[in-house]
Structure formats: structure tokens, C-alpha cells
Amino acid sequence: MSTQHDTDAGTTGLFALVPASYVYLLREGERGTEVLLQQRGPVPYMAGHWAAGAAGHVEPGEDAFAAAARELSEELDLVADDLTFEFTMQRTQHGPAIEERVDYFFTARSWSGTPRIVETAKCTAIEWFPLDALPSPLVPHEAHALAHLGGEQRYLTFGF
Template identity: 30%
Template sequence: MSGEEEVPAAKRDTRGVLNVIGVHLYLEDPQGRVLLGLRHPDSLYAPSTHHFLAGHCEQESAVACLVREAREEAGLSIDPDDVEFVHAVHLLDAPGTGPRMQMVFRARRWTGTPEVLEPDKCLGWGWWHPHDLPDPTVDYTRTAIHAIKAGRLYTELGWA
């Protein structure tokens, strides 16, 4: 015997690693183009890269977070009743990082024109055709857009 006592299964820590929940706005204009923002070059995540309007839940529902973030980041007003879930990306971005569940919601209607309200996070908003996305675009954003167009609800990235 090694002198180490086996810990009974009932006493093992089974909490594991918590997943961060992110929410993302999928907006399509009448021409079928998708709204993406160009992230600030000083951003900790994906600097100078195009990405969905997005945020993290702060003791609120995912839809409430999406509505808040759209108003705060781009001046868009969205009624929660006009929001539908369209895709989830369960992501392990890089070795040593925590897992993230990225939830993507489509707003069927909204009011306002996207404007830069947080210039320290986003340099500008633009509309892009799903098959002609700008370079660079965040990998899971590109993956989610193509999956939404194909009618798929779920993608896993980085787990293998």
C-alpha cells in the first residue's frame, strides 16, 4: 500500500469546472446580411477581429442579457418577445482556458441603427453576407453563422 487512502466516491469533489455563459445577437437585415462588430485592438479576446454583438450574463436571464447588451453596445431596442434561440456553441477555446457555452439568439424585429456606444470595445458595426464574412472573424462566430444558415442548433469546438 502506498499510504494514500482512497477517497470514497460520495466524498469526492464533483463540482467540476463551471462554464461561462455568453449571449450573442444574430441580426439579419432585409438583404440577408449579418451584423458584426470589429473588436477594439486592445481587446483581451480576439482583438481587431469581427464578432457578434455579445456579452456575459450578469445575474439575469440570457434574453434579458441580450436585450441589455444590444442597448448598451449598439443603441438597439429589442423586445424580448421578438427573440428566438438559434444556436449554441460549446467551446473550449484553448488549452488551459475554461469552457464556455455561447448562446446565439436572433431578434426578428428591432428598432434603431447600430452605432458604436462602447468605442473601447468596438470600432464599428457592419452588415456582411454570411458567405462573404470579413477576415478575420472569430472562428466560433463564423461557425455559428454557417450552422444557423444550415438549420443546425448545436456545435462543439475545441473538445477533441
């Protein structure tokens, strides 16, 4: 059975949904709540921008919580004691191919280990910043996410 959506997809390109998980480590500092961010290295997407301490695509057969825990281990060599779901963000990127993203955001206030850069080819620095004094440049959809951190909203959109 063909639907209008199927017909449209055939003429405009394939539709892709790309899921990702993000982890913001939080701590109380002298200037209030601080978040650990990484500065992206020479990578194709947003090189030099500040971003979540750990983030990455959800792999086939993996749920968003498992992806968040895996990324935390792979990128910062940490195990979260209290990985907490914050919200989901639906994003769109307009262009020749239709690409939709769904991002799952988590926080942790307690973990085992000391944060360190594991993927040195992808990350040039990690640093703690007060939530009310974030660095620039910041990945745009993550700036939107950080602005809503700690709120009651569990669904965000970006790019529509």
C-alpha cells in the same frame, strides 16, 4: 461525498462555466441576407477580429434572453422586436485552468432604433456583410456559429 470529478478538479484547478449571449442582426440586402458585425477594438480577446454586433456574458440572476436584450441595448442602442433563439454552443479552452463556455445565439430581424457604436473603447466599426461573404479575420467560434445560422441544429460544439 467526493466524486472522481471532485478529486480531479482539486488537482487540475477549478472548473469554470462561463455563459454568454450573442445577437446577430439580420436584414435582406441587395446581395441576400446580411448580418451586422462589429470589429473588436483594442481589447484582450481577439482584438481587430469581426464578431457579433452585440454579445457579452450572462450576469448572475439573468437568463440568456435577458442578457441578449441587455447587450443589444448596451452595445448598439437597440431594442429587438423579435429576438429569436437560434442555438447553443458548448466550447472548451484547453490549458492550465479548465474553462468551459456555453454560448446562446440569437437573431433579430426587426428592432427599434438605428445601430450605432456605444462602447467606443471596445468596438472600432460596425458593418453589414452578406452571410456568404463574411469578413476576415472573424472570431473562430463565431465563424462556426454563422456557418450554422438558419439551420435546424440547435446544439453546436467547438474546440473538442
